[in-house]
Amino acid sequence: MPKPEVMDRTAGFFKKNLETMLHKKRIEYHSQKLRGIVQYAYKNSLAFKNKMDSAGLKPKDIQTIKDLEKIPITKKTELMELQKKNPPFGGFEGVPITEMRRIFISPGPLYEPGEADYSELGWAQGMYAGGFRPGDITINTFSYHMVPFALQMVDNSLHMIGCISIPMGVGNTEQQVHILKDFKATGYCGTPSFLLNIAEKAEEMGLNLKKDLNLRVAFVAAEMLPESLRSKLEEKFGMVMRQAYGTADIRCLGYECLKKNGMHVPDDKIVEIVDPNTGKQLGPGKTGEIVATTFDKVYPLIRFGTGDLSILTETPCPCGRTSPRLVKILGRVDQATKVRGLFVHPGQVNEVVSRYPQIANYQLVLKRKEDKDEMMLRVELKEEVSQPEKLGHEIEQSIRDVMKIRGDVEFVSNGVIPEGAKKIEDQRTWE
Ligand SMILES: [Zn+2]
16 A cells, blocks of 8 residues: 555546546436436335325426426425424435434434445545545544434545544544544544644644644535635645535535535535525526435435525536536525525625735625616725725626626725624615
8 A cells, every 4th residue: 555645646536437427428327316216215205205296296207307396395494394293204214214224313303314335425535536545544523423424424435435544523632633643644534623723732732733743634524614724724734625515414415626626516416506495496607505316215315405505517627527516605595695686695795805805894785776786895995005996896806706796896984884784784675
C-alpha cells in the first residue's frame, strides 16, 4: 500500500463507469432505476402505496424523471405524523423489521429503518472525490449514538474505500489530538467547527499542526462551511477539506470534488429542484427546494422534500464527473422570498455581501412598482471609497451572479439601517 505522503489523491474515481456516464445514458439509467423502485415500493411500502393510490397513480404512470412530478412530495413533518399514526416507521419501510440490520433514532423522534447490507454509494464517492484513499487512518468524530450518520454512513463508507476507521465520536478533544498523533492519522471526518476545536486544543498542547500531526484530508458535513474557515483549516494542517450534503433519512445528496465546483449528486439518487409551492420541477440555474428519491429498498423514500434550497447545474466539471451538481445549499425554504418568480434567500444576500469587505451593514429591500418587483440592496460602507459608482456596479454584478436576478445597489449613510433590522425587508403590497 502506498504511503499517504506519496499516494495520488487527485486522480481517479470511486465508481468510474457511473461517475462518467454521458448525460443521455444517465437519464436512461435513472429512469430504469426509478421504475424499479416505484414498482418495488408500491408492493412493499404501505405509506408509498397509500400516497400513490390517493393521487390516483399506478406504478406504470411513473416512467421518467419528469413523471415524478405527479407524486406528492413527502415532507419530514408528514413522516413524523405518519409514524405516530402507524408506528414505528409509518409504513415507509420496504422490508419487514426482522430483515433490518440496524434501526436508528433521530431527534423528533424519528425512527429510521437502517440497512440490510450497506450499499449506499454517495458518501464513499464523496470521500474518494475529496482525496481519501485506501489506507487512510481516519478519525470519525460524528456521533455514533442513535443517529445513523457516523456508524451507518461514514463508518461503512470508509470501509468501502479501504480506509481504517477510528470511531471517536464527539467530544474528548484532547484525546482526539493524542489519537491523531499516535496513529499518524491522515483523515478526519466530522464537522468543520469541531476540527477547529481540535486545532486549537493541539496548539494549546504545544503541537505544530503541520509537523507533529499528519492530516491530509478532511471530509466534513452537517453544518455550513464558510470558505474562510475552510482555507484557515486547510492552511493550518496542510490538507484538503471537502464537504458533502445529505439528510439522515435519504442520506448523501451531494459531494464536492477537488475542483470545489458545487456538489456532485451521487449516482444512486435522483435530485429534483422544485417550486416548493407547486412541486413542479425547475430547470438548471433556478433556485428551489431539493427533493430527492433513493433506490434503497429498505427505506424507499420517493420524492422526499428536504426543506433546503439550492440550484442545480449541469455544466461540465473539469474533474470528469458528469453528474449534475448542487451549486450550494442556500438555506431553508421557509426563510425564502419570491422575487420576480425566483426565490431569494438571506443566505444569498449574505454571500454577495461577503465578497466585499468594505461593507459594514446591509439590507435587501423589496418594493412593488407598476406591478413589478423591485429589489434594492442598501449598503452602509465601513469608510468612504474613492469610486462608489464602480463598487456599486461590481456589487450589482455579484447580485446577478448569485441570485440570478437583477437588483440595484444604494449606498446609505451609517446608521440608516436600523440595528437588528431584517436582512430582507419585504415592503411589497399587493392591492
Ligand atoms: Zn467535479
